[in-house]
Amino acid sequence: MALPWLESLPAFADTTSGSPFPKRFAVLFMGNGVNEDHWGSEGSGAGMTLSKTLSPLEPLKGKVNVIHGLFNKMAMGQGIHPAQTGSLLSGAHIQKGAIIKAGISIDQVIANHVGQDTAQSSIVLACEQPMTGYHESNFSLAYSSHISWQTPDSPVPNEVYPSLAWDSLFENRGSLRNISILDRVMEDATALSRQISSDDKSKLDEYFTSVRAVEKRVDGMRKNKDQAKDLAKQKNRPVFSMDRPANGLPEDFREHTRLMCDIIAIAFQTDKTRIASLLLARDLSALYYPFLEVREGHHSASHNNNSDGYERISRFHLSQFAYLASKLDSMPEGDGTVLDHSCLMFLSNMWIGRKHDNSRLPLVLAGGLGGTLQTGRTLDYTQAGEENRRICSLYLSIMDRMGVKADKFGDAEARLERL
Numbered sequence: 337m338a339l340p341w342l343e344s345l346p347a348f349a350d351t352t353s354g355s356p357f358p359k360r361f362a363v364l365f366m367g368n369g370v371n372e373d374h375w376g377s378e379g380s381g382a383g384m385t386l387s388k389t390l391s392p393l394e395p396l397k398g399k400v401n402v403i404h405g406l407f408n409k410m411a412m413g414q415g416i417h418p419a420q421t422g423s424l425l426s427g428a429h430i431q432k433g434a435i436i437k438a439g440i441s442i443d444q445v446i447a448n449h450v451g452q453d454t455a456q457s458s459i460v461l462a463c464e465q466p467m468t469g470y471h472e473s474n475f476s477l478a479y480s481s482h483i484s485w486q487t488p489d490s491p492v493p494n495e496v497y498p499s500l501a502w503d504s505l506f507e508n509r510g511s512l513r514n515i516s517i518l519d520r521v522m523e524d525a526t527a528l529s530r531q532i533s534s535d536d537k538s539k540l541d542e543y544f545t546s547v548r549a550v551e552k553r554v555d556g557m558r559k560n561k562d563q564a565k566d567l568a569k570q571k572n573r574p575v576f577s578m579d580r581p582a583n584g585l586p587e588d589f590r591e592h593t594r595l596m597c598d599i600i601a602i603a604f605q606t607d608k609t610r611i612a613s614l615l616l617a618r619d620l621s622a623l624y625y626p627f628l629e630v631r632e633g634h635h636s637a638s639h640n641n642n643s644d645g646y647e648r649i650s651r652f653h654l655s656q657f658a659y660l661a662s663k664l665d666s667m668p669e670g671d672g673t674v675l676d677h678s679c680l681m682f683l684s685n686m687w688i689g690r691k692h693d694n695s696r697l698p699l700v701l702a703g704g705l706g707g708t709l710q711t712g713r714t715l716d717y718t719q720a721g722e723e724n725r726r727i728c729s730l731y732l733s734i735m736d737r738m739g740v741k742a743d744k745f746g747d748a749e750a751r752l753e754r755l
Contacts, residue, residue, distance in 0.1 A: 337506065337521045338455075338606035340543050341669040344532035357669055358453075359706045359738055360604045360678040361446055362612040363425065364657045365483050367619035368638035369689035370698045371647035377402040380713040389651045392658035393700065398712040399665065399675060401701040401755075405718030406727040407694065409747050411685075415473035416692040421619040421685040422479030427728035427746020428488065432474045439746065441485045442731045444492065447611040449740045458611035459603055460484045461501055461596050462494035463589065464618050465576050471620075480619035494615060496585060498595045499558035502551070505599065505608055518548055539668065543605075550598045557595070560584050589623060597660040605667050605674055616653050619685055625649055638689030646689070654700070657682040661702040678703040679734060697727060708737040715754060724753060 339345070341357070374388040384397050393400050410429050411420045422430040428439025440448075443458060451457025466481030482491035495501045506517050518525075525544070529537050564584030568575040581587035586595070593616060600612045617623050621634035630637055630645040637646050657680065664675035680702040686694040696718065704711050717725040728746030733755045735742060743749065 337517055337547075338608060339528075340539065340605045340667065342532055342536040342539060344536045357677045357706060358450075358607055358610050359708075360610040360612075360674070361443065361705075361734065361738060362600060362604075362614070362660075362678065362680045363443055363483065364614045364616055364653075364660070364680065364682045365424075366617045366650070366653040366682075366684050367421065367480070367621050368617070368635055369641055369684050369686040369693075370650040371642050372688050373642050374647045375650070375698055377404075377714045384712060384714060389647055389654055390700070392651065392655040393661075393702075396658060396661055396665065396702060399661070399702055399704065401709075401711055401713050401715055403699045403701065403730070404714070404716040405696050405720065405725050406699055406730060406752075407696050407725060408727050409722070411694055415471075415475060417473070417619050417685075418471045418475035418477060418479035419473060420692070420694045421483070422475065423746070424683070424685050424727075425483055425731075426485060427726070427731070427748065430475065430479060434476075435489070436476045436478050436491075437488050438479065438485050438491075439488050441483065441613075442735065442745070443484050443611050443613050444486050445742075445745075446735060446738045446740055450610055450738065454607055454609045455507075456504070456603075456609040458484070458492070458613070459501065459505070459600065459609050460492040460494055460613050461599070462496050462615035462618070463592050463596060464615065464621060464623060465496055465583070465585075466494060466618070467620065477620070481615075483615055484613045492613075497557070497561055498586075498592070498599065499554050499561055501596070501599050502554045505603055516548070516551060518544055518551070547602060550595065550602060553591070553595055553598075557584075557586060560586070588627075589625070590627065593656045594659065597656060597663065601660060601663040601667070601674075604664060604678060616656060625652065628652060641689035654682065657700065657702070664703070672704075675703045677706045679705040679709060679737070681734075696725075699727075699730075705734075705737050709755070717752075720753075723750075726752075729753075730755065 376387040378385050410423050410427050422438045425441035426439030431437035447458040467477040469477050484492040486492045561584035564575055575583050586592040596614055603609050617634055623634045628648040661680055665673045667674040682700045684698045687696045726748045728748035729750055729752040732745050733751045
């Protein structure tokens with residue numbers, strides 16, 4: 337179990353960037369677009385104004401960039417849904433038919449560069465099961481179900497079960513799954529507490545308390561997963577084919593998203609990994625939101641995406657992004673926070689769901705990436721011209737800051753201006 341940053345101990349070494357702290361990158365995705373009537377921002381700094389859907393970012397607006405007008409050219413005019421999603425993080429040309437082919441996504445490009453320095457090169461999580469089969473456009477539904485691709489013909493499998501994501505993070509195997517991670521390290525922790533400052537002791541206590549709180553929630557979900565596995569055997573069905581909560585996933589979707597965000601936060605704080613992706617709701621999502629008083633499933637609701645109900649769906653998912661950013665911002669690291677050394681990206685695969693319009697993409701960045709990314713801004717590229725609003729130019733700019741140098745990525749050779 338790795339430690340968070342403590343002032344009594346040497347800071348994490350990151351020789352590739354010249355910074356004493358590691359840089360992290362994460363993507364949070366929500367399919368099917370947003371309510372465009374309530375997605376907007378103006379100005380910069382303390383005077384930045386945020387629209388209704390972006391209001392969860394209000395406490396963080398000094399540490400975010402709201403970016404308007406970027407698009408993925410390779411996803412234009414290819415068809416709806418899977419064709420708009422399969423290359424979202426790669427800018428590659430995707431292939432129809434039985435053989436899938438896209439491109440290596442930005443998160444995995446960076447993971448291939450920095451992943452050898454951590455226990456896991458990346459974590460790839462999702463809050464919804466993937467789909468199988470083909471869309472009416474003859475594109476595989478794998479494109480709609482995954483955003484992270486390790487090779488052009490292989491998406492990274494999504495981990496949808498919090499208990500398995502947790503076990504992977506802390507190498508819980510066999511009987512170790514029944515022993516608290518804190519119990520396993522308590523002797524070392526007690527010895528360490530005698531050698532650190534009183535402030536660091538408080539930080540360590542807070543850290544262990546937060547880890548234990550997440551571990552308890554994970555334990556409850558592990559039991560649900562085991563029960564679902566037994567039920568599936570009785571019904572002679574694969575678990576993934578059953579609806580939640582019979583499939584072992586949390587019935588309360590809010591609990592699922594928060595726990596996945598907590599797992600990413602702990603992974604970043606302890607430097608278990610520096611790269612993460614979280615698919616909150618896939619393209620063509622079948623999720624329901626009774627707690628938002630929306631009767632339709634996510635995809636159906638997106639066909640009336642400028643409704644009040646769909647605005648609540650968009651705002652809910654943006655609030656999960658804000659939750660993770662706030663969590664990281666509450667973790668001290670040197671003179672800043674873990675968020676200050678990270679870049680979180682929220683985006684969707686289209687702008688207007690009822691039109692399947694992906695001529696621009698909803699996009700927010702949070703975090704200063706070790707001081708390399710100015711924050712607290714609205715960056716509007718809607719009138720900048722096609723060559724100057726490619727999302728792959730943004731990816732090149734982020735890769736630069738993560739220490740990955742490339743002449744080209746996807747359809748872009750130039751970095752994003754003004755970033």
